[in-house]
Amino acid sequence: MKLLVTGGAGFVGSVLSRLFATGDAACEVVAFDNLKRRGSERNVERLQAAGVTFVHGDVRNAHDFSALQGSFDLVVDASAEPSIHAGTDGAGVRYLFDTNLLGTLNCLEFCRERAGGLVFLSTSRVYCIDALRAIRLHEEETRLVPEREDQPAGLTPAGVSEGFPTTGHGHRSLYGTTKLASELLVEEYARTFDLPAVVNRCGVIAGPGQFGKVEQGVFTLWVAAHLYGRSLAYHGFGGKGKQVRDLLHPADLFSLIRRQSESLAKYRGDVFGVGGGMAGSVSLLEYTALCQEAAGRRIAIEQRVETSPVDVPFFVTDHTKATREFHWSPTRTPRTIVADICEWLAAGGEPLARLFRPASAQRMETRRG
Numbered sequence: 001m002k003l004l005v006t007g008g009a010g011f012v013g014s015v016l017s018r019l020f021a022t023g024d025a026a027c028e029v030v031a032f033d034n035l036k037r038r039g040s041e042r043n044v045e046r047l048q049a050a051g052v053t054f055v056h057g058d059v060r061n062a063h064d065f066s067a068l069q070g071s072f073d074l075v076v077d078a079s080a081e082p083s084i085h086a087g088t089d090g091a092g093v094r095y096l097f098d099t100n101l102l103g104t105l106n107c108l109e110f111c112r113e114r115a116g117g118l119v120f121l122s123t124s125r126v127y128c129i130d131a132l133r134a135i136r137l138h139e140e141e142t143r144l145v146p147e148r149e150d151q152p153a154g155l156t157p158a159g160v161s162e163g164f165p166t167t168g169h170g171h172r173s174l175y176g177t178t179k180l181a182s183e184l185l186v187e188e189y190a191r192t193f194d195l196p197a198v199v200n201r202c203g204v205i206a207g208p209g210q211f212g213k214v215e216q217g218v219f220t221l222w223v224a225a226h227l228y229g230r231s232l233a234y235h236g237f238g239g240k241g242k243q244v245r246d247l248l249h250p251a252d253l254f255s256l257i258r259r260q261s262e263s264l265a266k267y268r269g270d271v272f273g274v275g276g277g278m279a280g281s282v283s284l285l286e287y288t289a290l291c292q293e294a295a296g297r298r299i300a301i302e303q304r305v306e307t308s309p310v311d312v313p314f315f316v317t318d319h320t321k322a323t324r325e326f327h328w329s330p331t332r333t334p335r336t337i338v339a340d341i342c343e344w345l346a347a348g349g350e351p352l353a354r355l356f357r358p359a360s361a362q363r364m365e366t367r368r369g
């Protein structure tokens with residue numbers, strides 16, 4: 001199989017590219033990326049060592065796709081400006097829409113002309129924030145837990161399913177809106193041009209290889225902060241760290257996409273909730289305990305009570321539909337994810353540590369050096 005991964009030097013894209021190139025599937029893989037994300041340039045050498053062809057290109061620019069040789073069996077669109085805060089201060093709005101929406105259109109046009117199908121990586125951020133905030137929760141010792149009754153449609157005991165409201169209950173962030181609009185484009189193209197396609201609506205993806213920052217990739221940053229002694233803060237919802245997310249390891253996403261690629265011909269833009277599920281869920285407070293255990297130390301964690309207008313207290317993916325359809329379930333837990341991130345950071349040595357250290361420590365190092 002010949003595979004194109006847009007955003008192929010990013011966190012998720014580079015893991016998918018390497019695993020597709022080196023696993024028993026042994027595909028011919030081209031990773032396409034403009035290296036906008038800080039740190040993604042560090043993945044290029046590793047991709048090439050795994051036999052992946054790297055092409056420097058921008059999904060905003062249809063012309064860049066014409067530099068790609070021949071036709072492809074599958075495109076995985078993993079390029080994005082993935083921050084929930086992107087564009088909210090007015091800056092970067094154009095980049096966000098040009099990459100996340102125009103970029104999807106360019107990928108779809110490329111698929112229509114030269115590829116056999118598309119796997120589109122969407123996000124749980126397509127759900128309305130007010131509806132997610134209307135989930136009734138009670139506080140337990142280490143986390144917020146949904147009440148059993150009287151909940152919004154689409155919330156099941158397994159979490160938020162594909163039927164949860166994406167419209168009609170307030171906004172969903174600029175980022176989420178670009179993704180929801182892209183989902184519609186994917187479905188429309190799939191039906192109009194008979195293009196095999198699936199949409200994976202992913203919850204939090206976390207694991208080794210992510211250049212995490214506060215506004216995106218916080219679960220990786222959390223581990224690094226414990227290892228390198230960087231301070232952190234619990235933001236919002238009373239500053240107690242009891243907000244809950246489910247975590248998906250990118251290797252589990254790979255095993256799903258591999259299965260999807262085998263039966264893609266059946267689908268025309270069908271949407272699947274994809275995440276770690278209840279078994280892979282964790283509150284920040286619980287995650288702190290896992291980080292303390294792995295790093296063998298405690299760090300200062302401030303409490304900031306004010307809540308960002310785009311934050312939600314609870315999100316866990318009900319992945320029943322993906323499990324049923326593809327006989328797939330995530331296997332890696334938050335504990336495994338923390339261990340894998342620690343191993344990656346240790347192997348990356350000083351150059352990697354420098355990306356995660358607090359700025360003050362870096363200034364001290366510069367003075368000493």
Ligand SMILES: NC(=O)c1ccc[n+]([C@@H]2O[C@H](COP(=O)([O-])OP(=O)(O)OC[C@H]3O[C@@H](n4cnc5c(N)ncnc54)[C@H](O)[C@@H]3O)[C@@H](O)[C@H]2O)c1
Nearest residue numbers: 007009010011012034035036037040058059079080202205
């Ligand atoms: N990481 C998560 O928790 C998560 C959750 C849900 C969905 N997703 C989705 O998964 C995909 C991958 O996310 P990620 O976490 O790997 O993010 P990432 O920022 O690590 O990777 C995105 C890659 O896209 C590249 N890129 C950005 N603009 C581009 C452009 N105009 N042209 C070409 N390349 C461009 C970046 O350089 C980067 O390498 C995205 O679509 C994101 O929305 C991620």
